Amino acid sequence: MTETKKTPNQILKLTFILLVVSAVTALVLGLTNMLTKDKIEAQSLAATSSAYKTVLEADRYDPVDFSAEDFSGVNGVYKAGDAGYVVDLTFSGAMGNITAAIGIDASGAVAGIEIIESSETSGLGTKAAEPEFKDQFLGTTEHAALTSNGGNIAAISGATITSRAVTEAVNRAMDVVASLG
Amino acid sequence: MKIGQQFREGIITNNPILVQRIGMCATMAITTTLFNGLGMGISVLIILTCCNVVVSAMRKAIPNDIRLAIFVVVIAGFVTIVDLLIQAFVPALSASLGVFIPLIVVNCIIIGRAEAFCQYEPVGASFFDGIFQGMGYTLVLFTMCVVREFLGKGAFGGGLLDISTGALKLTFDGTGGGIQLFPAEYGASLLTRPFGGFLTLGCLLAFMQHMMNKSDEKKARKALAARVEVKEGAE
Numbered sequence: 001m002t003e004t005k006k007t008p009n010q011i012l013k014l015t016f017i018l019l020v021v022s023a024v025t026a027l028v029l030g031l032t033n034m035l036t037k038d039k040i041e042a043q044s045l046a047a048t049s050s051a052y053k054t055v056l057e058a059d060r061y062d063p064v065d066f067s068a069e070d071f072s073g074v075n076g077v078y079k080a081g082d083a084g085y086v087v088d089l090t091f092s093g094a095m096g097n098i099t100a101a102i103g104i105d106a107s108g109a110v111a112g113i114e115i116i117e118s119s120e121t122s123g124l125g126t127k128a129a130e131p132e133f134k135d136q137f138l139g140t141t142e143h144a145a146l147t148s149n150g151g152n153i154a155a156i157s158g159a160t161i162t163s164r165a166v167t168e169a170v171n172r173a174m175d176v177v178a179s180l181g
Numbered sequence: 182m183k184i185g186q187q188f189r190e191g192i193i194t195n196n197p198i199l200v201q202r203i204g205m206c207a208t209m210a211i212t213t214t215l216f217n218g219l220g221m222g223i224s225v226l227i228i229l230t231c232c233n234v235v236v237s238a239m240r241k242a243i244p245n246d247i248r249l250a251i252f253v254v255v256i257a258g259f260v261t262i263v264d265l266l267i268q269a270f271v272p273a274l275s276a277s278l279g280v281f282i283p284l285i286v287v288n289c290i291i292i293g294r295a296e297a298f299c300q301y302e303p304v305g306a307s308f309f310d311g312i313f314q315g316m317g318y319t320l321v322l323f324t325m326c327v328v329r330e331f332l333g334k335g336a337f338g339g340g341l342l343d344i345s346t347g348a349l350k351l352t353f354d355g356t357g358g359g360i361q362l363f364p365a366e367y368g369a370s371l372l373t374r375p376f377g378g379f380l381t382l383g384c385l386l387a388f389m390q391h392m393m394n395k396s397d398e399k400k401a402r403k404a405l406a407a408r409v410e411v412k413e414g415a416e
Binding site: 006013014017018021022025028029032033036039040043044046047 | 239242243246247250254255257258261265266268269270272276
């Protein structure tokens with residue numbers, strides 16, 4: 001293709017055509033967005049609340065204020081009706097960040113743990129999401145610790161770093177809720 | 182161009198992945214479960230067909246100098262529409278394919294077909310080109326998913342089939358566990374990693390090349406035989 005010099009008129013014409021095509025596309029996109037916006041919002045709300053529901057059953061989850069400087073990694077604290085609080089937090093695991101929802105009931109005891117996202121080693125660190133490990137935390141009101149640190153949480157063999165990270169996350173969740181008073 | 186020939190081109194002789202070798206990145210990344218593979222394949226099929234039709238319909242109005250810019254605007258528009266629709270109606274697919282749906286904008290298959298085919302051909306032919314090229318793409322994704330899922334996890338139909346209730350059932354929300362053909366522990370789990378995508382695609386390409394070479398040889402031999410016959414006849 002040989003490049004020829006264009007007169008200002010030709011350039012204007014090209015610009016105009018591109019403008020028209022972009023404008024029509026933008027219009028169609030705007031319409032699609034209008035039609036799907038509510039539906040998408042409802043879907044994302046349903047997805048997060050279904051994760052929260054597994055850790056602490058409630059009708060609604062209202063975000064509450066907490067001191068973000070003191071608790072790094074906490075994405076949000078939600079009041080689950082009268083049942084207690086759900087803490088959504090991201091912390092560093094063995095292979096990358098782990099995002100989890102942790103439910104703390106009204107008496108301050110751990111009610112449930114759900115790993116929402118993680119990139120831990122398949123078959124080792126991913127076992128943190130299985131009941132055998134995470135059910136050990138249920139009901140504790142005191143800070144948890146691994147058996148190697150004098151506590152009563154048995155670490156996953158081959159995934160000590162992940163086990164410690166989850167334990168610390170649970171403790172952090174309890175601290176956040178305690179700080180709310 | 183005849184529809185039958187277009188069909189054969191899309192599926193085999195000019196298959197977007199195995200022969201044209203374009204759009205391979207997403208192919209390796211998302212073919213971990215049948216649910217992902219079919220979801221991606223059908224999304225590309227729809228987007229490709231829409232873009233082909235629109236580009237072909239506008240082909241006489243598009244100035245040559247800015248054709249690529251216009252193709253990209255049209256493609257980005259359709260991809261965003263499909264992305265929004267998937268988020269609204271199949272959120273599980275949007276969660277598991279993640280960024281690979283918006284990335285269809287830069288998938289070479291779509292801009293490649295616009296550039297190589299639709300800017301010269303009428304709307305009807307472009308429509309069928311989109312359908313058949315999309316089917317060829319989906320077929321490769323399907324094959325890769327089946328191979329990787331079976332050898333990697335001993336399963337079939339992950340996310341799409343559910344037998345946990347006893348009866349075989351189709352699930353469209355990605356919750357189905359698939360059919361376990363042998364225990365997952367005995368699978369070569371490296372095939373389920375991105376690395377396994379390279380391996381599987383490499384083997385598929387090699388197999389395809391082998392079959393094409395064989396068919397070429399057969400054709401060449403036939404042509405030779407025909408020529409010899411003609412010569413003998415002449416003598």
